[in-house]
Amino acid sequence: MTGPALSSTATLRETMGSYYRSLGDADTAPVAWCSSVGPAELLRALGYRVFFPENHAAMLGAARTANRVMPIAHAQGYSQDICSYLTSDIGAYLAGETPLKAYGLTSVPRADVLVFNTNQCRDVRDWFEWYGRQWDVPVIGVRSPRSIDTVTDDDVEGVARQIEALVPTLEAVSGARLDGARLAQVVAISRECSHLWGACLGTAAARPAPFTFFDGTIQMGPAVVLRGMEEACAYYRSLLAELEERVRTRVAAVRGESLRLYWDGMPLWGRLRALATNFAEFGTAVVASTYCNSWIFPDLDADDPIRSMARASLNLFIARSEEPKEQYIERMVRQFDVDGIVFHDCRTCPNNSNTRYAMPQRLSKRLGIPSLVLDGDVNDLRCYSDEQGRTNIEGFVEQLADTRASRRGA
Amino acid sequence: MMPDERARVVAGVDAGTECVKAVIVGAGGRVEGRAVAPTRGYFQACVYEVLSAALDDAQRTESDLAGIGATGFAMGCVPGATLTATDAACHAAGAYHLIGQRMTLVNIGGRDPHLIAVALDGRRADARNVRRCAAGVGSFLMFTARHLDVLPTRLQELASVADKPAAVSSYCSVFSSTAILERLREGASREEIALGAMHSIAERIVELGGFEDPVYACGGVVEYFPGVVRALQTLLEREVRTVPDPIFTGALGAALKAMELAT
Known part of the structure; x- marks a missing residue:
């Protein structure tokens, strides 16, 4: 069974609600659309209201509206096999x-400019270009290297120059000049937010964990949409205080926590609650994830804003090659002391599915813990079978219990 | 009647994955006889069976045939065919012969539903199939009937009295079959499942896009499961009419093409 709800969630709703309502005041400031790990700090420093369509698509998934509207985008020629965030969002727009x-x-x-970063995938660019054509507004961005082994100074320099090259267009659209001091201030706030969010996630290293990956996917909202805003920091200070109190008083997110898991890959937004319940029924807490940790940017540095933004975007897990990804997961497995890893093979998001080049097998062997691959999708629920998912989870938990018993026996 | 006048008939055979259909067409494209039989692995035997039955229905003999047009999945297995042509071309020709105007034609056969833009002169201007995973709708309906423990022909009757469709995935025919079992276990009624299966097929077609009025439907699924057309109409929010004798549209088109060749 899942434990008590976080009381901070009421404040979270207010914080997110206030952000969404502010988007409706867009006639007072220009609007920039930004991909989730795009140069949001730069946009904020120039006075833009920043909208993150991936967050909007996730809302469509969580509300299970996505499957109703995706066929509208498919009928426009956007394949069922490409990003279901893209098809959900465009479908919803066309459906009003x-x-x-x-x-x-x-x-x-309505965007005045759309700004992408392909460090995560090409789909964000295709997505933004659809709106760019729709509204006849500029679509600009960073074309980032991918599958990086080691982030070099040359890589950073290349991306930093691309970020700098965005400035003239962004200044022309907003009518404002970029103020270096303001940018440094925004980057400092973003860094603080990142640090606080990382600390919140870190509390789940405790036994029992005070919150799970499923809670994290909701709690990460401010880290995604309010990066560079003081409101996000304020929220995470209060959340961190609650989580630390839970650790101190041993309040468990999953009652009777006996097994702990790591989650790699995207959430299944339309099945968050069902999956949280499935795992909790078996006394299993999913305590950490690649996904929630992807909004921690320790590289951000107010003394070198643009280069540090470039470095942060390149060091991102999704932009890295297999070996650094495996090293990252290994660190997480050790830090959170997990018994197994769940990989979500997200049908329409190959770049965020680490199951297709034998990583689960390599990591299981390297770390001596079992892994499970769940077939599903971030938004397209047709790609997920509740029945198969539950059966797989049940079997996996059984296997974990056996593995642990035999390890203890040895 | 003069013997040479009687000879001016042709046959059209549409050898599909679920059914083999044959028509006998006389002067002016008038259908004189028709027959349909389930497809079994022995395609040539099926073709003989329906061709004989259609000739009987038309009160004709094989010697009256001036040509045989063949189409469909097993068109290469039609003995004596004087012409073979694609599904899209034959369905477009058959529907245009009966309707007489440009249209968007949705052909829902047992294999892969497709959308055909029929031009002003009756030729296929464009055609698009559903995705590979979404194909096999005939087999999907057979599986649905099996899970509901009814004959396939009862699905329509069940669907027609359902209050709402059960949620049956449309992504993949195999996924959809599993989803039906899950819905049944959750307590969905047989009626809701039957209607859900029809909506599942309609959803796959809606995703093709490019519908321009007037929209017509044909094919074996349309003949036996008109609920699919109603579901399509609901999802598209536009009228979808049915071509007369929709299961024979392809065979008729094949016959017309054979007649054109023979004259």
């Missing part, structure tokens, strides 16, 4: 639907 209606908006905010 948005969860933002709950916050007084009638549609997603």
Whole structure:
């Protein structure tokens, strides 16, 4: 069974609600769309209101609206096999639907400029270009190297120059000049937010864990959409205090926690609650994840804003090659003391699925712990079978218990 | 009637994955006889069976045939065919012969539903199939009937009295079959499942896009499961009409093409 709900969640709702409502005031400031790990700090420093369509797509997935609207994008020629965030979002736009209606908006905010970073995938660019054509507004961005072994100074220099090259267009659209001091300030706030969010996630190293990956996917909202804003830091200070209190008083996110898992890959937004319940029924806590940790940017540095933004975007897990990814997961497995790893093979997100080049097998052998591959999708629930998922989880938990017993026996 | 006048008939055979259909077409493209039989692995035997039955229905003999047009999955297995042509071309020709105008034609056969843009002159201007994973809709309906423990022909009757469709995935025919068992275990009624299966097929077609009025539907699934057309109409929010004798549209088109060749 899952433990008590976090009381901070009420504040989270207010914080996120306030952000969404502010998007409706867009006539007072230009709007920039930004991919989730795009140069948000630069946009904020120039006075833009920043909208993150991946967050919007996740809302469509969580509300299970996605499957109703995706066919509209498919009918436009956007394949069922490409990013279901893209197809959900474009489908919803064409259907005139948005969860933002709950916050007084009638549609997603119309962009004055769209800014992507391909460090995660090409799909964000294709997605933004659709809107760029729709609204006849500029689509600019960073074309980042991918599958990087070691991030070199040359890599950083190349991306930093691309970020700098965005500035003239962004200044022209916003009508504001970039103020270096303001950018440094925003980067400092972003760094602080990242640090606080990392500390929150770190509390799950405790036994029992005070919160799980499933809680994290909700709690990460401010780290995603309010990067560079003081509101995000304020929220994470209060969340961290609650989590530390839970650790101190041994309040468990999963009652009777007996097994601990690591999650790699995207969430299945439309099945978050069901999966949280499935794992909790077996006394299993998913205590850490690559996904939630992807919004921790220790490289950000107010003394060298643009180069540090470039380095942060290149050091991102998703942009790295297999070996650094495996080393990262190994560190996480040790830090959070987990019994097994769940890999989500996300059908429409190959770049965020680490199951297709034998990583689960290599890591299981290297770390001596079992892994499970769950077939599913971030938004397209047609690609996930509840029945198969539950059966696989049940069998995996059984296997973990056996593995642990035999390890103890040895 | 003069013997040479009687000879001016042709046959059209549509050898599909679920059914083999044959028509006998006389002067002016008038259908004189028709027959359909389930497809079994012995394609040539099936073709003989339906061709004989269609000739009987038309009160004709094989010697009256001036040509045989063949189409469908097993068109290469039609003995004596004087012409073979694609599914899309034959369905476009057959539907245009009956409707007489440009249209978007949705052909829902047992294998892969496809969308055909029929031009002003009756030729296929464009055609698109559903994805590989979404194909096999005939087999999918057979599996659905098996899970509901009814004959396939009862699915329509069940669907017609359902209040709402059960959620049956449309991504992949195999996934969809498993989803049906899950819905049944959760307590969905047989009626809801039957309607859900029809919606599942309609969803796969909607994803093809490019519908322009008027929209017509044909094919074996349309003949036996008109609920699919109603589901399509609901999802598209536009009228979808049915071509007369929809299961024979392809065979008719093949016959018309054979007639064109013979004259």
